[in-house]
Amino acid sequence: xxxxxxxxxxxxxxxxxxxxxxxxxxxxxxxxxxxxxxxxxxxxxxxxxxxxxxxxxxxxxxxxxxxxxxxxxxxxxxxxxxxxxxxxxxxxxxxxxxxxxxxxxxxxxxxxxxxxxxxxxxxxxxxxxxxxxxxxxxxxxxxxxxxxxxxxxxxxxxxxxxxxxxxxxxxxxxxxxxxxxxxxxxxxxxxxxxxxxxxxxxxxxxxxxxxxxxxxxxxxxxxxxxxxxxxxxxxxxxxxxxxxxxxxxxxxxxxxxxxxxxxxxxxxxxxxxxxxxxxxxxxxxxxxxxxxxxxxxxxxxxxxxxxxxxxxxxxxxxxxxxxxxxxxxxxxxxxxxxxxxxxxxxxxxxxxxxxxxxxxxxxxxxxxxxxxxxxxxxxxxxxxxxxxxxxxxxxxxxxxxxxxxxxxxxxxxxxxxxxxxxxxxxxx
Numbered sequence: 347x348x349x350x351x352x353x354x355x356x357x358x359x360x361x362x363x364x365x366x367x368x369x370x371x372x373x374x375x376x377x378x379x380x381x382x383x384x385x386x387x388x389x390x391x392x393x394x395x396x397x398x399x400x401x402x403x404x405x406x407x408x409x410x411x412x413x414x415x416x417x418x419x420x421x422x423x424x425x426x427x428x429x430x431x432x433x434x435x436x437x438x439x440x441x442x443x444x445x446x447x448x449x450x451x452x453x454x455x456x457x458x459x460x461x462x463x464x465x466x467x468x469x470x471x472x473x474x475x476x477x478x479x480x481x482x483x484x485x486x487x488x489x490x491x492x493x494x495x496x497x498x499x500x501x502x503x504x505x506x507x508x509x510x511x512x513x514x515x516x517x518x519x520x521x522x523x524x525x526x527x528x529x530x531x532x533x534x535x536x537x538x539x540x541x542x543x544x545x546x547x548x549x550x551x552x553x554x555x556x557x558x559x560x561x562x563x564x565x566x567x568x569x570x571x572x573x574x575x576x577x578x579x580x581x582x583x584x585x586x587x588x589x590x591x592x593x594x595x596x597x598x599x600x601x602x603x604x605x606x607x608x609x610x611x612x613x614x615x616x617x618x619x620x621x622x623x624x625x626x627x628x629x630x631x632x633x634x635x636x637x638x639x640x641x642x643x644x645x646x647x648x649x650x651x652x653x654x655x656x657x658x659x660x661x662x663x664x665x666x667x668x669x670x671x672x673x674x675x676x677x678x679x680x681x682x683x684x685x686x687x688x689x690x691x692x693x694x695x696x697x698x699x700x701x702x703x704x705x706x707x708x709x710x711x712x713x714x715x716x717x718x719x720x721x722x723x724x725x726x727x728x729x730x731x732x733x734x735x736x737x738x739x740x741x742x743x744x745x746x747x748x749x750x751x752x753x754x755x756x757x758x759x760x761x762x763x764x765x766x767x768x769x770x771x772x773x774x
Contacts, residue, residue, distance in 0.1 A: 350400070350401060350501040350503075351498075351500050351501070352401050352498075353444065353497065353498050354408050354410065354496075354497050355408065355409045355495070355496050356390045356411075357494045358387055358388060358389050358463035358464055358466065358492030358493045359386075359388040359389075359411075359415060359428045359465045359492045360465075360492050361386055361466035361469060361490045361491075362383075362387075362415035362416045362417040362425035362468045363417045363418065363469045363486070363487070364417075364418045364471040364487045365419055365471045366379075366381050366471070366472045366484060366486040367419070367421075378481065378482070379482060380420055380421055380473055381422075381471030381473055381486050382418030382420070382423040382424045382425065382471045383418045383468050384416065384417050384424075384468030384471075384489040385416045385417075385418075385424065385425035385426045386415045386466070386467055386468050387414050387415045387466040387490075387492040388413050388427075388429055388431055388465045389412060389430045389461050389463060389492075390430070390462050390463040391459055391461050391462065392432075392433050392434075392435050392451060392453060393433070393453075393459035394436070394437045394455065395434035395435065398434055398436040399543075400436060400501070401435070401439070401501050403434075410431065410433060411431075412428060412431040412465060413428040414428060415428050415465070415466070415468050416428075418486070422471070422473060424468070427468070432459075435453060435499070437453065437455070437504055438582065439451075439500070439502075440499070440500045440501075441460070441462060441498075441499055442497065442500065444495075444496040445496065450462055450495075462495070463492065463493040463495055465493075466489050466490035466492045466493075469488045469490070469727065472486040480737075480738075483735070483738075484729060484732045484734065484735065485727065485732050485735035485738070487726060488726040490726065502581055502582055503543065503557050503559075505555040505556060505583055506554040506555050507546075507556045507583060507584065507585045507587055508556075508559050508580040508585075508586050509521060509556065509558045509586075509589055510559060510588050510607060511588055511589035511590060511626075512591075512603055512606075512607070514591070514596060515591040515628055516591065516658045518558055519659055520558075520587075525546050543558075544556045544558075548668055548669060548672035549665075549668075552676075554671070554675055557583065584678055585622045585623070585624060585671060586623045587624050587671070588607060588625050590603050590625060590642065591628055592627035592629060592633055592638055592639050592642060592655065593629040593630070595632055600641070604625070604645060605645075608623075622678065624654060625654070626656060627642055627653055627655040628657065628658055629657060629658075630662065630663075631657035631662060639653075652670070654667050654670055704718050704720060705718030707752065710764070713761075713762045713763070713764045713769070714752060714762065714772075715763075715765075716748055720746060722766070724739065725739075725765065730768045743765075757772050758772070759772060760772065
């Protein structure tokens, strides 16, 4: 079964907690802090697998988890980091964060891989917080939680050439004829329709991939039928072969068909409408009125498009069409495949988003409440029951600029400040 859309959940591993321990040894009275660091949680990484061409695996595996890092231990022993989880996806997979609608990754190359959910960093042991003044810190960092996301996966087939046109104009016949010399056609059921991929070989030995994209009818861009599900597959094609039944054998008008399909392409994407398009006037073997072909050539010429008349059923001019397409592909600029019209927000294993350092202060029920990722991170390493740890917290808040912002907001002596449930009265 060909599946090109699904939703899943992923959860990266949490970082292990740093240890709060002190060196204990016979005949040693006051051993120093020796708490080890926690290990990093496993990240979830998507990578392209050349043997995959559908998202069907995710129909049976809707939740993907990575393991947590191990906690630190005494004697400066660091916890073991968890292994990253690699998830294979087909080439052309777009990964979107459902919470904010942003695209996390567009895996459109053979060697593409992307960190989808980052594992939490391990917490530091109390050995890191010792200094000449605070020689016995009674606090350590907790591990950071791994990222948890709901994702939308969308597969866009990657082919050099896409066949578009109304049903029954001969697209399936054409792809079977041009790729019959090398039978690498893969048919995938998509409800009652079957998108097809074929490898076409030109006379000079060069080859290109052709995709038959069914389901485009009038109103497809608005969701009529399965139009949108198939329209997205031709966004990455370099050339569109617009197949038209020039004979009008099913009481269709070739000129109306030409305009209707191009209207749907433009409605869906302006970029799609501007792609190089070669008009394939099919079924000339049953053409009884040559004026239909001539009118089609005139209309296409106004848009700067070439018309190639063929009969896919009887193989007339099919080889010539292959050579024309092969030549056109070589003449196109050798540009990198464009990821998407939308911005892609990539995640690095080593670098954090700048937003993670942000904080904000809100006045809630007459209390100054300090919120944000930076505050969450700070309070995971603070033991509010320990005096030295609270001093460390206040120095950190001052360094982050929290104190300055509170003053600008007009805080006065005696006002209450709430930091992750820890409340204190403001004093200058």
